[in-house]
Amino acid sequence: MAIARLQVGTADLAKRINDIANENDHWLTLLTLVVTLGVAGAGAFVYGRSKDAAEKETKAWLAENGPKLQEEMRLLAEDLKTEMQSIRERAYRALDEIVNSPVDPEKPPSADAKEELRQAGRTLTEKPESRYNVSDWQIRAYAAYTAGRLDEAILYWSKIPGTPDANDRDIAIALNNEGVALSQLGRHDEAISAHEKVFDRFSATTEPVLREQVARALFSKGFAQGKLGHFDGEIATYDDLLIRFANATEPALREQVAKALTNKGSAQGKLGHLEAAITTCDDVLNRFGNAPEPALREPVARALVNKGVAQLQLRHHEGVIATCDDILNRFGDAPEPVLRELVAALLDAKGTALIQTSKTASDDEKTRLWARAEEASVHANEIKQGIASYNLACLAALRGDPEGCRRRLEECRANGTLPPRKHLTTDSDMDAVRDQPWFPDILAAAPTAAKPAG
Numbered sequence: 001m002a003i004a005r006l007q008v009g010t011a012d013l014a015k016r017i018n019d020i021a022n023e024n025d026h027w028l029t030l031l032t033l034v035v036t037l038g039v040a041g042a043g044a045f046v047y048g049r050s051k052d053a054a055e056k057e058t059k060a061w062l063a064e065n066g067p068k069l070q071e072e073m074r075l076l077a078e079d080l081k082t083e084m085q086s087i088r089e090r091a092y093r094a095l096d097e098i099v100n101s102p103v104d105p106e107k108p109p110s111a112d113a114k115e116e117l118r119q120a121g122r123t124l125t126e127k128p129e130s131r132y133n134v135s136d137w138q139i140r141a142y143a144a145y146t147a148g149r150l151d152e153a154i155l156y157w158s159k160i161p162g163t164p165d166a167n168d169r170d171i172a173i174a175l176n177n178e179g180v181a182l183s184q185l186g187r188h189d190e191a192i193s194a195h196e197k198v199f200d201r202f203s204a205t206t207e208p209v210l211r212e213q214v215a216r217a218l219f220s221k222g223f224a225q226g227k228l229g230h231f232d233g234e235i236a237t238y239d240d241l242l243i244r245f246a247n248a249t250e251p252a253l254r255e256q257v258a259k260a261l262t263n264k265g266s267a268q269g270k271l272g273h274l275e276a277a278i279t280t281c282d283d284v285l286n287r288f289g290n291a292p293e294p295a296l297r298e299p300v301a302r303a304l305v306n307k308g309v310a311q312l313q314l315r316h317h318e319g320v321i322a323t324c325d326d327i328l329n330r331f332g333d334a335p336e337p338v339l340r341e342l343v344a345a346l347l348d349a350k351g352t353a354l355i356q357t358s359k360t361a362s363d364d365e366k367t368r369l370w371a372r373a374e375e376a377s378v379h380a381n382e383i384k385q386g387i388a389s390y391n392l393a394c395l396a397a398l399r400g401d402p403e404g405c406r407r408r409l410e411e412c413r414a415n416g417t418l419p420p421r422k423h424l425t426t427d428s429d430m431d432a433v434r435d436q437p438w439f440p441d442i443l444a445a446a447p448t449a450a451k452p453a454g
C-alpha cells in the first residue's frame with residue numbers, strides 16, 4: 001500500500017508540475033521527467049523484492065528522504081509561484097497599453113498581442129471572478145473582443161464600473177468600448193445608451209483624459225445614429241462635439257473633430273444637402289489638410305471623397321476632376337490600404353464625371369474625354385479590382401463594343417460592383433447593348449437596390 005500511495009502522490013505531483021509547465025516554461029517539463037523516472041526506477045527496484053521487504057524499505061526510504069523531498073517540493077512550489085507571478089507581470093506590462101486604450105475595429109492588435117491576450121485571458125479563468133480587479137476584467141474583455149466574442153467582451157466591460165479599484169478613466173473607456181462593440185453587433189440603440197452614460201457622467205470634466213473619452217463618446221454616438229439612418233440626429237451630435245472641442249489642440253481631440261466633420265459631411269450628403277456637405281468637407285481640408293498627424297490622413301481623404309461624390313451629384317464635373325486630382329496629389333502614393341481604396345473611389349468618380357461630360361461634347365472632344373475616363377477607371381481598378389469596371393463597360397458600349405461591355409459587366413458581377421437593376425435599365429450608356437442575348441442574365445444578377453453608403 002505504501003508503494004501505491006507513493007506512486008499516486010508522485011503522479012499527482014508530476015501532473016501538477018506538467019500542468020504548470022504547459023502554462024509557463026518548457027524547462028519544467030524536463031523536471032517532471034526527472035521526478036517521474038526517478039520514482040519509477042525506485043518502484044521497479046522495490047517491486048523486485050518481497051512485499052514485507054518492500055514495505056520496510058519504503059518506510060526507511062521515506063523516513064530518510066521524506067523531509068528532504070518535502071523541502072525540495074516546497075522550494076519548487078515557491079519557484080513556480082515566483083515564475084508564474086513574473087510571467088503574469090510581464091504579460092500585464094505588455095498588455096497594459098492595449099487594455100487601457102479604446103478599442104478601434106479598424107486598428108486591431110498585432111498577432112503577438114492577440115496571443116498575449118489569449119494566454120493572459122486563459123490564465124485568468126483559474127482566478128475566481130469575485131477577486132478580479134480592473135486589469136483582470138480589461139484583459140478578459142480585450143481577449144474576448146480580439147477573438148471575435150463580442151457579447152462576452154461587452155459583459156466583461158460592463159463589470160468594470162462596479163469594480164472597487166475602477167477609476168473614472170477606467171469606467172469611461174469601458175463604457176465607450178462597450179458601445180463600440182454593441183454597434184459592431186448592430187445593436188445601435190444600446191450603443192447610443194452606453195455612450196450617453198459617458199457624456200452624462202463626465203461632460204463637465206476638465207481632466208484631459210476624460211475630455212478625450214467624452215469626445216469619443218459623442219463621435220461614436222453620432223456614428224451609431226447614422227447607422228440607424230437618423231442623419232439629423234447624427235449631425236446634431238457632431239455639432240455638439242464641435243462646439244466643445246473644435247479648437248482643441250490635443251492630438252486625440254483633433255482626431256475626433258476631424259472624424260466628426262467628415263462624417264457630418266457624409267450625413268449631409270445623404271440628406272441631399274449637397275452644397276452644405278461640400279462646405280463641411282472644405283472645413284476639414286482647411287483645418288487638417290496639411291496636418292502632420294498620421295491619424296488625420298484618413299479623415300482628410302474621406303472628406304475629399306465625400307466632396308467629390310456631392311459634386312458628382314450636383315453635376316459639377318470639373319469640380320469632381322479637380323477633387324480627384326487633389327486626392328492624387330496628397331495620397332496617390334500612400335501605402336495604407338484604406339487610403340488607396342479612397343483614392344480608387346475618387347478615380348472612379350472622375351471616370352464617371354468625364355463620361356457624363358462627353359455627352360454634350362463634339363466628336364473629337366468626346367473621344368478625348370473617353371480616353372481620359374478610361375485612364376482614370378483603369379487606374380482605379382488597378383488599386384481596387386472591379387471598382388470602376390462599370391465605367392469601362394459604359395465606355396465599351398458607347399464605342400460600339402458589346403463583347404467588351406459584357407466582359408466588363410461580368411467583372412462587375414464577379415466583384416460585387418454591379419449597379420442596381422433600375423440603373424441598368426435606365427442608363428442611356430447601356431442603350432446599345434440591352435438587346436444583346438446576355439443582357440437579361442446580367443440584369444438578373446444585379447441588386448434590386450443600391451448598397452447603403454458608408
